[in-house]
Amino acid sequence: MFFLFATRTNISKKRVLLYGAGELGFVVKRVIMSDPRYGFHVSGxxxxxxxxxxxxxxxxxxxSPSALSTEFIEKNRIDSLVFAIKSLSIDKKSSIIRKAVNLGLEVLDTPEVDKWVSGQLRLPQLRRVDLEDLLGRDPIKLNINLIKEGLSDKTIMITGAAGSIGSEIARQLxxxxxxxxxxxxxxxxPLFFLQNELKEKFLDIRFRILPADVTNKARMEQIFKEYRPHIVFHAAAYKHVSLMEENPHEAIxxxxxxxxIVTDLSVSYGVEKFVMISTDKSVNPSSVMGASKRLCENVVQSVAQEGGHNTQFIITRFGNxxxxxxxxxxxxxxxxxxxGPVTVxxxxxxxxxxxxxxxxxLVLEAGFMGQGGEIYVFDMGQQVKIADLAKAMIKLSGFIPDKDIRIEYIGLRPGEKLYEELVTDHEKTIPTHHEKIRKALxxxxxxxxxxxxxxxxLTDLYSLSNMEVVNLMKDLIPEYHTTNGNFKFNQKAV
Structure with missing residues (x-):
């Protein structure tokens, strides 16, 4: 997204600071100073x-790190900061990036040694840090043995497989x-592109690509009957809040x-484990989309309660x-x-x-952690202010907010909240053995x-008006409320 080669063809020198005076710092310094074409000067x-x-x-x-100050940067006319250090915690690196970006510096990172070209670092390999670096997320520690045992020799089905989550689950499998x-x-x-990617990158012949609509029961039953999946990851869904606000019938x-349909077929064909991908927008929903996902959770919970089957139904809930x-x-x-402008x-x-x-x-981890009937909530860290996110992205791109790129505030969209929640007012969470996964009670x-x-x-759906659909959703989900959408009503006491 923001990966750019660090190139400079004009005569003026770009003055840089290297973060790290160890072995890697010396390597980066030598590479920078040995190639005058890029116009870098190491200032410290x-x-x-x-x-x-x-x-x-x-x-x-x-x-010392105190050099990252307005006075020092302006006095020495520093343009860029280059990370040239191996052992730096993610939290600390994120903090340094934020400080440098706020000082107006371009921030570049040195790739890991195994990504150097033929064992040699080249200047074009320095890249601008991106948003993931700025947010500073710690790597996930997985119980690989648990997941490996759960997936070994099993047939896995992923619905919504061409979407962001479904396709990444496929890659990880x-x-x-x-x-x-x-x-x-x-x-x-998107399914065609995913097929090509899997063939080119992974040379994997275990994948079967099936165009199908999860609301077409006959087609889905044909797939279940032919392939007999042991595990289903259900990621298929409409997710855009403003679009579903205009089209409640389609959300339902x-x-x-x-x-x-997919939960019923999972029971009928003896699926061992069903994992639904939910969203924080299902919690105290203020939109049609969020309310529809809450109803999806209710479907999964209800089918899990039914007797006469051994399918373990699990829900995973997380944010953006x-x-x-x-x-x-x-x-x-x-x-x-x-x-620009960037619209917030x-x-x-x-x-x-x-x-x-x-x-x-975390979906894989939670899927094999659960025994059936659980809702797992992921630790998303601290909420991020979207206005600050916009400013950071503008700065990471080398521009000044509201000078080079204007930020324009356009008002909340129908169904949109100021902030999201991961549990309802009536839910509590307890820890699991994984520090980033909690179980909702x-x-x-x-x-x-x-x-x-x-x-x-579902039977009467297209005989109902938009308002009638929403009122029936409200009847099923008392905490569903909205004050800025097409269907304005306040939450009633429950």
Whole structure:
């Protein structure tokens, strides 16, 4: 997204500081100074080692991290900071990046040694840090043995396989010894691109690419009957809040109806484990999309309560993922690329974020942690202010917010909240053996009654007006409320 080669062809020198005065710092310094084509000048090292601070190495002064100050940067006309250090915690690196970006510096990173060209570092390999670096997410520690045992020699089905989450789960499954992986999606073109990627990158013949609509029961039953999946990851859903606010029938048909069909078929064909991908927008929902996903959770919980089957039903709930299709981050990136403005709905909107790979790793972990009936909530870290995110992305791109690129506030969209939640007012969470996964202690529901009402809603769906659909959703989800959408009503006391 923001990966750019660090090139400079004009005569003026770009003055840089190297963070790290160790072995890697010397390598980066030598590479920078040996190639005049790029116009870099090393103005100093920064190092945390107090024994090095104040000394000169090869004629270059080593400074303490306090050099990252407005006074020092302006006095020495520093343009860039280059990370040239191996052992730096993610939190600390993120903090340094934020400080440097706020000082107006271009921030570059040195790739890991195993990514150097033929064992040699080349200047074009230095890259601008990106948003993931700025957010500073710790790597996920997985119980690989648990996941490996759960996936070994199994047939896996992924619905919504061409989407951001579904496709990443598919990529991660290439590391395990699955028997077959069935990729189901109605989006033909993204499915075609995923097929090509899997063939080119992974040379994997275990994948079956199946164009199919999860709301087409006959087609889905044909797939279940032929492939007999042991494990289903259900990621198929409409997810765009503003679009579903205008089309509540489709939110119910696809999200709720699709989940109803796939859960029933999972029971009928003896699926061992069913893992649903949910969202923080299902919690105290303020939008049609969020309410529809809450109903999906209710369907899964209700089917899990039914007797006469051995399928383990598990729900995973998390917030926004960085770079997902149609999310705010790629939208901001396109707006910055075109010169702005960057449009933010409200100056006080906050959201949770995690990367797509870490979300999918936690889905796999939670899937094999659960024994059936659980809702697992992922630790998303601190909520991020979207206005600050926009400013950071503008700075990471080398521009000054509201000078080079304007930020424009356009008002909350229908159904949009100022902030998201991961549990309802009536839910508590307890820890699991994984530090980033908590189990929600959910309210008991009358599963039989819930399924009866949902089936009636699905049967009558297209004979109902938009408002009638929403009122029936409200009847099923008392905490559903909205004050800025097309369907304005306040939350009633429950």
């Amino acid at each position: 090292f920064i190092d945390d080692d107090k024994s090095k601070q104040g000394k000169k190495i090869n004629g270059i002064v080593v400074y 290439t590391s395990f010894h699955c028997e077959r992986v069935i990729l189901v999606d109605q989006a033909e073109t 048909r696809v999200n709720v109806g699709g989940t109803r 993922v960085i770079g997902s299709n149609g999310s705010v981050i790629p939208i901001f990136a396109r707006q910055i690329e075109s010169g 709905t409200h100056p006080e909107v906050y959201r949770y974020f995690m990367t797509i790979p870490e979300a999918c790793q 959910v309210e008991e529901i009358d599963g039989e009654l819930v399924l009866e009402k949902i089936d009636t809603l």
